């Protein structure tokens with residue numbers, strides 16, 4: 001898929017991995033609608049991106065992925081502004097084992113909500129142009145992080161949901177590919193003060209510190225490059241891409 005003239009929606013776009021995905025898509029010719037709850041960070045980012053890429057290539061819409069109403073309004077505004085949606089990156093996520101129900105609502109239900117609302121606009125069977133959805137899971141979506149079991153569950157859910165949607169879309173003729181990225185540790189705000197985010201498991205925080213020192217951390221640009229690969233390579237559907245400091249590897253899942 002060539003990105004020139006295509007429209008992307010990125011959730012959690014105001015900073016970190018979402019910002020890097022946004023910049024990567026813009027640099028490769030797409031228009032990008034940034035959805036986030038952090039209005040100040042997003043507005044500053046869009047101001048800078050507009051100077052670099054032009055006023056008509058970006059749009060920020062305040063949107064909490066926990067709200068179907070806000071997602072519906074954001075996608076409708078996107079279509080009204082840019083004529084359609086070709087790419088969706090469900091990237092927004094949090095780490096909070098204290099408020100674990102909020103983690104589920106954002107990390108897993110937010111991906112499902114975003115996907116189902118976007119389907120109404122992207123599905124070729126309902127007047128859409130088709131396209132691609134790339135969801136942000138984690139290596140914790142493939143194996144357990146013992147310090148954050150609910151976070152682990154949400155990311156496993158994102159992997160499973162994405163792979164099932166890939167199959168459903170192909171079997172139904174929606175014209176939409178679904179893929180998922182599974183990064184290891186990435187140098188963003190997300191990793192700041194992990195102890196405070198692990199709730200009843202904070203006594204295990206040294207496990208994470210040992211894992212990070214062993215695994216190292218990725219740059220956000222490493223992750224964004226992998227998203228670009230899954231967006232542009234039209235052979236990719238139902239793929240999970242592990243991204244770690246030593247490289248990246250498509251996951252081979254057991255077949256039934």
Ligand SMILES: NC(=O)C1=CN([C@@H]2O[C@H](COP(=O)(O)OP(=O)(O)OC[C@H]3O[C@@H](n4cnc5c(N)ncnc54)[C@H](O)[C@@H]3O)[C@@H](O)[C@H]2O)C=CC1
Nearest residue numbers: 012014015016017037038064065092093138185186188190
């Ligand atoms: N940083 C890391 O080590 C890794 C992060 N990930 C995943 O990558 C994604 C992005 O994480 P980072 O960029 O590292 O985090 P970050 O904290 O730097 O950025 C997350 C962005 O999502 C936004 N956000 C949070 N809740 C939201 C909501 N309800 N609605 C809309 N936007 C919301 C935040 O305002 C922020 O702009 C998350 O899904 C995370 O689980 C996956 C693997 C590793």
Ligand SMILES: CCCCCC(=O)/C=C/C=C\C=C\C=C\[C@@H](O)[C@@H](O)CCCC(=O)O
Nearest residue numbers: 138139140142143144145183184185194208
């Ligand atoms: C503080 C939590 C980080 C949240 C951000 C994130 O999603 C990072 C994930 C990075 C790596 C996850 C790795 C999971 C590994 C498991 O599959 C298992 O192999 C762990 C084994 C630990 C060990 O080395 O013994």
